[in-house]
Amino acid sequence: xxxxxxDAHRDLSGGYKVDVSRGEQVGRVASEWYSRxxxxxxxxxxxxxxxxxxxxxxxxxxxxxxxxxxxxxxxSNPERMALxxxxxxxxxxxxxxxxxxxxxxxxxxxxxxxxxPAALAAINLQFGLTSNRAEQIKTLETEDGRTExxxxxxxxxxxxxxxxxxxxxxxxxxxxxxxxxxxVPGVLDWSTSIYKPxxxxxxxxxxxxxxxxxxxxxxxxxxxxxxxxRLPNGSPDLFFRGFYGWNSEVGAKTLGIASFYLxxxxxxxxxxxxxxxxxxxxxxxxxxxxxxAAEAAPALLSFxxxxxxxxxxxxxxxxxxxVARTDEDRTDFLRRxxxxxxxxxxxxxxxxxxxxxxxxxxxxxxxxxxxxARDKPHQDARLDMEAKAKRLLDRAA
Numbered sequence: 001x002x003x004x005x006x007d008a009h010r011d012l013s014g015g016y017k018v019d020v021s022r023g024e025q026v027g028r029v030a031s032e033w034y035s036r037x038x039x040x041x042x043x044x045x046x047x048x049x050x051x052x053x054x055x056x057x058x059x060x061x062x063x064x065x066x067x068x069x070x071x072x073x074x075x076s077n078p079e080r081m082a083l084x085x086x087x088x089x090x091x092x093x094x095x096x097x098x099x100x101x102x103x104x105x106x107x108x109x110x111x112x113x114x115x116x117p118a119a120l121a122a123i124n125l126q127f128g129l130t131s132n133r134a135e136q137i138k139t140l141e142t143e144d145g146r147t148e149x150x151x152x153x154x155x156x157x158x159x160x161x162x163x164x165x166x167x168x169x170x171x172x173x174x175x176x177x178x179x180x181x182x183x184v185p186g187v188l189d190w191s192t193s194i195y196k197p198x199x200x201x202x203x204x205x206x207x208x209x210x211x212x213x214x215x216x217x218x219x220x221x222x223x224x225x226x227x228x229x230r231l232p233n234g235s236p237d238l239f240f241r242g243f244y245g246w247n248s249e250v251g252a253k254t255l256g257i258a259s260f261y262l263x264x265x266x267x268x269x270x271x272x273x274x275x276x277x278x279x280x281x282x283x284x285x286x287x288x289x290x291x292x293a294a295e296a297a298p299a300l301l302s303f304x305x306x307x308x309x310x311x312x313x314x315x316x317x318x319x320x321x322x323v324a325r326t327d328e329d330r331t332d333f334l335r336r337x338x339x340x341x342x343x344x345x346x347x348x349x350x351x352x353x354x355x356x357x358x359x360x361x362x363x364x365x366x367x368x369x370x371x372x373a374r375d376k377p378h379q380d381a382r383l384d385m386e387a388k389a390k391r392l393l394d395r396a397a
Contacts, residue, residue, distance in 0.1 A: 015186075015194035016225050016238050018263040020272035021354055022367050024386055025374050026260070029218045029244060032209055033269040042208040043201050045169060045176035048217070052210055053163040056249070059142045062087075063155045066105075066129045066137055073122040081118045083149060085139065092141050092149040097213055097250060101152040103128075105137060140250060150212065151250035158288030160255050162215040165247045168297045172304040173219050176208060177201055182304065184208065185220040185242070188264040188272065195264040197222040197240075207244075207269060213252040218244035220265065226308045228261075228315040229363075232355050239263055239275065239311075243303060255288070256281040257296050259303045261311055276311055277390070318363035318393055330359060337388060339369075346372050366393050 042048040062085075070084040072091055081099075082091035094102060103110035106128025113121040140151035140159070153159075173182035178198075184207050186197035197220075199205055207218035220242040227236040243259040257280050263273025280299055282291050324330040327348075334344040351359040351368040359365045369389040376382035 014198060015189065015192075015196035017193060017235060018188070018195045018238055018273065019231055020188065020193070020264050021371065022237070023263060023273035023275045024277065024370050024389075026262075026271040026274045026277070028258075028271075029207060029265075030268050030270040032216050032218075033207070036209045036211075038203050040209050040211045041203045041206050042210065043177075043203070043206055045166060045173060045208060045217070048208050048210055048215070049163060049166045049170060052161070052166055052215060055142060056161045056163050058144060059140055059150070061138060061140050061159065063136050063138050066135055069129050069137075071122040071126045071129070073118040079118055081122055088147075090147055092139075092147045094149040094152075095212065097252065098140075098149045098152050101251065102137075105152055153251050153284075156286045157251065158284050158286050159249055160247060160282070160284060160288050160292050161249045162210065162247050164289075164292065165215060165245055165255060166217070168300060169217060169219070169245060172301060176217070176219055178223075181221045181224060182219045183222070185218070185265040185269075186222055188266045190266070195222070195240075213250055214246060214248040216244065216246045218242070218269070220262070222265075226261070226312065228308075228312045229319050237263075237315075239273070239308075241303070241308065242271070243300065245300070251284060254281045254283050255292060255296065257300050259300075261308070275315070275393070314393060315363065318366060319361055321362045322360050323362055323365070324358075324360055327358070333365065337392070339388075343372065343385075362392055362395075365389075 042051070064086050068086040072082045072084055073080070080093075082093050084091050099114070100110040102125065103113055106125060108124055108128050113124060116124070136155040138153045138155050138157050139149060140153075142148050142150050169176070172180070174180040176183055184201050184205065186195060186199050187205070188195045209216045220240050222240040222242075225238040225240055228239055229237045231237050239261040240263070241259075242262050242265075243257060245255075245257045246253060247255040258277065260271075260277040261275045262271050265271055280296050282288055282296055324333050330348055331344055334347060335341070339347065347365065347368040348358055350371045351357075351364050354367070354371065355364065359368055366389045369385055369392070373382045373385035373389070376385060
């Protein structure tokens with residue numbers, strides 16, 4: 001059964017009133033949004049897929065003997081270097097990323113080598129390649145006017161290409177622009193707390209990214225809000241489903257998919273009011289491609305097609321389960337779950353301030369814990385506190 005609120009509670013401007021003071025705040029998408037130049041931003045999944053697929057089609061991989069690689073430095077350009085690989089028809093030019101991987105492979109400091117003239121850096125790399133005990137490497141080479149060396153990994157590296165992730169997302173999200181229920185997100189109006197799902201997709205608002213090192217995409221089902229209980233003022237507590245995925249076919253990061261429910265996305269792409277955050281990661285090990293086919297892609301499809309009923313029921317159960325009626329009950333409840341005396345006081349005070357009453361239900365405590373976690377200056381402490389909140393919510397369900 002799918003629980004949706006399509007037209008109810010929508011204001012005249014076509015948005016939804018949300019309460020972003022609850023739940024977690026997740027900044028992963030915002031960090032991508034801040035760091036991506038315009039040439040790494042795409043306006044549709046189709047555009048993104050064409051780019052990463054064409055790049056893969058121009059690529060080849062091979063396993064070569066390290067000792068048979070010849071490093072060649074340009075005499076006319078002190079910053080230019082190329083590798084002659086066994087069996088290759090032409091030299092390959094390393095990228096900044098693959099140069100760092102190659103240096104790490106031979107145990108040389110890449111930052112230092114980059115400061116040397118190419119001829120001197122080549123001598124160091126050549127010595128490392130011929131004397132290194134790691135006998136083989138796997139290369140990823142791309143033809144783009146000239147042959148470029150994009151990645152240097154171990155021979156058992158299990159590459160999952162960026163286009164494989166994008167194509168898996170396309171199977172559930174189409175173009176990602178509203179042709180299916182999954183789309184680039186809208187934006188929260190902070191002045192009214194109205195989340196507006198329909199905004200023009202531009203280089204400034206898109207959440208579809210790719211560079212020479214990776215791909216990252218974030219989509220939401222924000223035209224079909226889910227009501228999971230009521231706020232203290234009686235209005236509905238609305239959520240939307242969302243997910244993001246990432247990959248690096250050159251070894252810069254794992255493949256991963258995170259799914260969750262959220263209340264809003266703001267202009268700089270911070271996620272607000274996040275609940276039920278789940279994540280799958282797959283290292284590019286020997287059997288990575290089969291794991292992607294067996295685990296990550298089906299999990300994404302399952303989330304996209306699943307009913308929100310378990311989530312809604314879990315929220316309802318947490319709201320209804322009263323665990324503390326006195327100040328002593330509240331303190332004991334939190335202290336027994338590993339919260340310090342200072343944290344306990346802040347959690348209770350936060351709920352009292354935001355709800356107008358002290359915490360009583362599991363849901364009250366979860367909201368207080370996540371609110372206090374947002375103010376933690378260190379990520380490890382924040383994640384630890386958020387994990388405790390999630391465990392409480394899971395047990396209530």
